Amino acid sequence: MKIIEAKDYNDMSRKAANILSAQVIMKPDCVLGLATGSTPVGAYRQLVERFEKGDLDFSQVKSVNLDEYKGLERTNDQSYYYFMHENLFNHVNIKEENTNVPNGMEPDAEKECARYEALIDSLGGVDLQLLGLGHNGHIGFNEPAEAFDKATHCVNLTERTIEANKRFFASADDVPRQAYTMGIGTIMRAKKILIIVSGEDKAEIVRDAFFGPVTPKVPASILQMHPDVTLVADAAALSKIPR
Ligand code: GLP
Numbered sequence: 410m411k412i413i414e415a416k417d418y419n420d421m422s423r424k425a426a427n428i429l430s431a432q433v434i435m436k437p438d439c440v441l442g443l444a445t446g447s448t449p450v451g452a453y454r455q456l457v458e459r460f461e462k463g464d465l466d467f468s469q470v471k472s473v474n475l476d477e478y479k480g481l482e483r484t485n486d487q488s489y490y491y492f493m494h495e496n497l498f499n500h501v502n503i504k505e506e507n508t509n510v511p512n513g514m515e516p517d518a519e520k521e522c523a524r525y526e527a528l529i530d531s532l533g534g535v536d537l538q539l540l541g542l543g544h545n546g547h548i549g550f551n552e553p554a555e556a557f558d559k560a561t562h563c564v565n566l567t568e569r570t571i572e573a574n575k576r577f578f579a580s581a582d583d584v585p586r587q588a589y590t591m592g593i594g595t596i597m598r599a600k601k602i603l604i605i606v607s608g609e610d611k612a613e614i615v616r617d618a619f620f621g622p623v624t625p626k627v628p629a630s631i632l633q634m635h636p637d638v639t640l641v642a643d644a645a646a647l648s649k650i651p652r
Contacts, residue, residue: 410619410633412650413641418607421643422451425539425605428639429456430465432537432601438469440529442538442596443497444549445474445489448605449541450496457500467503473529475540475549476590477511479518479563487577488513511561511589518563521589525561529595538599542606545569546618546627550590557625559594563587593631602635606642612649615642620651 415421429452432439443449459465474489483490490510498508509528515521529535540548545567551558552567565587566574575581596602606615618629619640625631632638 410635410638410640412619412647413639414647415607415641415643417643417645418451421605421607421641422455424641425449425452425603426455426459428603428641429537429539430459433465433467433470436536437466438471439536440471440473440532440534442535442591442599443472443474443493444539444541445476445492446541448607449539452539452605453497456497460501465501467501469507470503471507471532472498472503472509473525473532473535473591474508474510475538475596476588477513478585479513479587479589480585481513483514513585513589518589522561522563525589525591526595529561529591535599537601537603538596540596540602540604540629540632542604542611542614542618542629543570544573544611544614546614546629548593548596548604548629548632550588551593551596551628553626553628555625557593557628557631560592561589561595562592563589593625593628597631597635600637602632602638604629604632604638604640606640606646608643609645609648611642611646615640615646616649616651 477489481488550564571584578584623630
C-alpha cells in the first residue's frame, strides 16, 4: 500500500483529485468507482474546478457508485443518487446514462444486487475505485462481520453507522436501516483503489485497518491484500500509525 500524507483536508482533496484526474486523462473512457460521505466532497469540488478550467473531460467516463440506501427515492436529498448529482455529476460533462448508483427503490434485494454485479462486469470492471472509511472500518456499507461479503448485497446498518449518519436526517429514526452495497469482492476486483481519510477521529481506525490484522471485523483491512492501493490521508488521520 502506498501512503500519501496530506497536510489537511484541502490538501488531501487536492492530492486525491490529482489521482482521479490522472486516471481520466490516461484513460478517457475509464470506469470510476465513486463514493459518498463527507470525505470525498472536497475532491469532487476539485474535479469540478478542473473541468471548468478545461483540464478534464468526462464525456466518455463511466461511473459506478459503491452503495445506496434502500427505500430512499432518488429525489430524497439524502440519497446517494442525489448526493452524486449535487456534488459532481451536475457540474461536469459526464453523461447521465453513464452514471450508475444502486437502485434503492428496488424492493427485491436479490434482483437489484445481481443486476448491479452484472452491470459492473459488463463495463469491464472498475479501473479506479475511490473509497472513504467508516469509523468502524466499513467501506461502502460493508459493516464489521464474521466473514467478508463478496458480492453486492443488502446490509442492515449498524447502530454506529446510523448514529454517524443521523446528522444528515431530521432524526435517527429517519435514517434508513438497510442499504445496497458493493461487496468486498466487488471492491477488491477494482484494478486500482484510492482510499481517502481525514481527521483525528479516524486515526485509530486507520491504524487498525492498515497496520492491524486482516479481519472481517475491520472490513477495510482486506485492502492490505490488494496489489494497487493508495491511501491519501491528512496528518491527523495518520497520527496513530506506527512510524
Ligand atoms: C458512509 C458511506 C461510506 C463512507 C463512510 C464514511 O456510511 N456509506 O461510503 O465512506 O460512511 O463517511 P464520511 O466520509 O462522512 O466519514
